Amino acid sequence: MRKVLVVLLILVIVGVIAADRIGVRVAEDRIAQEVAAQSDLTQRPDVTIHGIPFLTQVIGGEYDHIELGIGDWTQQGVTVTDVKVDMRGVEAALSQVAGGNTANVTARTATVSAVAPYELIKKNAPREVRRIEPKGDDLAVDVQTSVLGIQVNGTGVLQLKPTDRGIAVSPVSIETEGGPRIPLSALKQQLTWVVRVPALPLGAKISQIQPTPEGVRVGATAQNVKLNDLQRVQR
Structure with a gap:
C-alpha cells in the first residue's frame, strides 16, 4: 500500500510540473503575440517568464521577472540589434493571462538594451x-x-x-x-x-x-510601464 501511495504521489508531482510548464509556454506565446501586434514587429519576440512554480505566480497575479528578446529595431532608418526588454515586478490578473489580453500588463521597472554595431x-x-x-x-x-x-x-x-x-x-x-x-x-x-x-522601445533615454565584442550596448530603464508601451518611442 505504501508503494502505491508513493507512486501516486510521484504521478501527482509530475502532473503538476507538466501543467506548470505547459502553462508558462502558453503565457509566453500569448505575450509574444500581443507584443508583436502592438509594436508592429516583423517577427515575434522571444518571451521568457522566470520563476518556478509558474502557476502560483498566475494565481497571485504577480511575476518577478519577464524577459523579451525583440531582435533588430529600426527607427528613422537606423538599426540596432539584440534588443532586449527586462521587466521586473510584473503584475497581470489571471483573467488577463487566461484571456490573452496582455496589453495592460504592467511592470514596476523595465530595462531596455540594444547593441549599436561597430x-x-x-x-x-x-x-x-x-x-x-x-x-x-x-x-x-x-x-x-x-x-x-x-x-x-x-x-x-x-x-x-x-x-x-x-x-x-x-x-x-x-x-x-x-x-x-x-x-x-x-x-x-x-x-x-x-x-x-x-x-x-518605451521611449526611455539612454x-x-x-x-562589447559585437558593438556598443546601450541601456535605459523606465518605471511603471505597460506592455503596450513598447510601441511608444520618442521622436
Whole structure:
C-alpha cells in the first residue's frame, strides 16, 4: 500500500510540473503575440517568464521577472540589434493571462538594451578614424590624419557618454607612431562625434553604455510601464 501511495504521489508531482510548464509556454506565446501586434514587429519576440512554480505566480497575479528578446529595431532608418526588454515586478490578473489580453500588463521597472554595431559607430565616425574595437569601458581606434600639414598615424582611446541624441564619443588619449608628438587638444575636435541611436522601445533615454565584442550596448530603464508601451518611442 505504501508503494502505491508513493507512486501516486510521484504521478501527482509530475502532473503538476507538466501543467506548470505547459502553462508558462502558453503565457509566453500569448505575450509574444500581443507584443508583436502592438509594436508592429516583423517577427515575434522571444518571451521568457522566470520563476518556478509558474502557476502560483498566475494565481497571485504577480511575476518577478519577464524577459523579451525583440531582435533588430529600426527607427528613422537606423538599426540596432539584440534588443532586449527586462521587466521586473510584473503584475497581470489571471483573467488577463487566461484571456490573452496582455496589453495592460504592467511592470514596476523595465530595462531596455540594444547593441549599436561597430559598423554604425564607424559610419558616424570622422574619416580620420580607421579602426574601432572595444577597450574596457572605452574604444580603441587607429587614427590617420594631418595637423598643420604633418601626416599623423597613431592610436587613440575614446570615451563614451550617453546623450539625448545617442552616444557621444570623444578622445582621452592619442599616441602617435613616430614623428612629432601631437597634443590631444590638437586632435580633440577632429575625433569628437555623436553616434545617433534610434529611439528605443518605451521611449526611455539612454543611461548605460558598455562596449562589447559585437558593438556598443546601450541601456535605459523606465518605471511603471505597460506592455503596450513598447510601441511608444520618442521622436
